[in-house]
Amino acid sequence: MATAGLLVTASQAVAAPQAPQAPASASTYNFTTVIDQWTHYSPDANTSSHAGTLYAGTSYFYCWTYGAWYSNNGHYDDIWLKTDDDTGHRGVYVSDVNLDQWGWQHDQQYLPQC
Incomplete structure (x- = not known):
């Protein structure tokens, strides 16, 4: 009986692999x-x-950096965010002026500088 318990435990461990970190x-x-x-x-x-292209909606960002001044969406600044876009390009930049109001005010607080 103890052997059966060990087998169940072993098979459970194999059946539920952890996602890579x-x-x-x-x-x-x-x-x-x-x-x-x-x-x-x-x-x-x-x-x-x-x-x-990065489509409107929730996206992940890696870090922020200074770049060219840009104006849109009622904002104007020189902060650019590094991300991967929705068309397969990795490590590319978008201006933070196109974030929602909360994101535009807090991006430098939550992201490290590149």
Whole structure:
């Protein structure tokens, strides 16, 4: 009987594998963007740095950095957020001016500087 209990315990351990843990350097924080927007390979709004698209809604971000000044959505600043966009481009930037009001006010508080 004790042997059967050990087998059940062993099979339960095999049946419920743990999800791999992301490395600490890959930590993210979610914010909500209010419009679909271009992503950029560098923190600027130049057409030459256009990468893909980040769609409106909740997205994860890695960090913030200073970049070109940009105005939209009633905001104006030089803070750009690093993310992966919805069209397959990794490590790209969007201006934080397109975050919802709460995100725009708190992104530097919750994200590390790149």
